Amino acid sequence: MLWAALFVYLAFWLGGSSEILFEPWVIKESKHQFKEVIQDKDRSKKAMKILDEMIHDAKNFTKDLLKAEKKLEKLVKDYRSNREDFNQLFSEIQGKREASTVKVLDRIPDLKSNILREEWAKAFEEGK
Amino acid sequence: MKATTLELKGKIMTRTTSFLLLLGMILFLAACPSKTKVQEGDATTLRAKWTKEVSKVIKDPERAEKVIDLGAQVETKNRILYEEINRLKREMRNVNRNYDSRREDYERALGEFTDKKNEALRQYLDSLFAMRQQTTPKEWKALMK
Numbered sequence: 001m002l003w004a005a006l007f008v009y010l011a012f013w014l015g016g017s018s019e020i021l022f023e024p025w026v027i028k029e030s031k032h033q034f035k036e037v038i039q040d041k042d043r044s045k046k047a048m049k050i051l052d053e054m055i056h057d058a059k060n061f062t063k064d065l066l067k068a069e070k071k072l073e074k075l076v077k078d079y080r081s082n083r084e085d086f087n088q089l090f091s092e093i094q095g096k097r098e099a100s101t102v103k104v105l106d107r108i109p110d111l112k113s114n115i116l117r118e119e120w121a122k123a124f125e126e127g128k
Numbered sequence: 129m130k131a132t133t134l135e136l137k138g139k140i141m142t143r144t145t146s147f148l149l150l151l152g153m154i155l156f157l158a159a160c161p162s163k164t165k166v167q168e169g170d171a172t173t174l175r176a177k178w179t180k181e182v183s184k185v186i187k188d189p190e191r192a193e194k195v196i197d198l199g200a201q202v203e204t205k206n207r208i209l210y211e212e213i214n215r216l217k218r219e220m221r222n223v224n225r226n227y228d229s230r231r232e233d234y235e236r237a238l239g240e241f242t243d244k245k246n247e248a249l250r251q252y253l254d255s256l257f258a259m260r261q262q263t264t265p266k267e268w269k270a271l272m273k
Binding site for chain 1: 227231234238242246249253256257260265268269272
């Protein structure tokens with residue numbers, strides 16, 4: 001009980017909510033949305049490719065996150081673990097998160113270059 | 129918390145939100161609420177179970193009470209930070225919605241989130257060590273089962 005409470009909170013803040021982010025249906029829905037919004041086939045194809053790369057990177061980060069969660073579980077349970085052990089793990093995952101974020105941010109201009117302003121706006125309007 | 133999670137999942141089902149999720153959530157890696165065992169439980173029930181569990185393992189009433197209080201504090205802190213995260217999530221969505229958002233805009237929103245997340249981790253570690261300090265290795269092992 002205590003273990004569960006402590007672990008789930010810590011895992012949440014470590015970034016353990018990725019199961020919501022990368023469920024297959026989320027990816028499918030997102031790709032579907034892109035396809036609907038981008039009318040030009042060539043641009044759509046390019047956007048899909050960029051999107052696949054972003055998802056690939058995000059999935060890789062999720063794998064790292066799952067490994068980190070297992071380490072976190074051991075640290076929480078271990079009576080001898082110290083703050084430094086936790087901080088080391090947090091730094092490690094933060095470094096990976098930043099690397100993953102940079103990759104995603106790098107791709108946004110490319111993604112937008114394949115989506116017109118009005119298409120972008122339309123995509124957001126549709127869900128109102 | 130459960131209601132919020134369900135509400136979020138419902139929103140995710142909408143077209144625009146799935147679009148937002150793609151960019152926003154990939155970037156905002158840990159900003160969404162996850163459906164956890166703790167969140168599934170009613171706060172009062174949780175506290176009652178917590179009290180029962182700790183009292184069963186830690187026979188010294190004084191130490192048990194401290195651990196119970198610390199556990200309740202963790203929950204309270206989480207709720208406060210959760211609200212803040214929701215605000216940051218909305219901010220991130222706005223950044224995504226704006227076609228003219230620059231890299232700095234994304235980085236600023238993400239930076240705020242990272243700061244908040246680090247603050248939360250520090251607080252939880254403080255609580256964890258404070259709780260552990262009140263237990264013996266044997267008690268801790270029992271509580272961690």
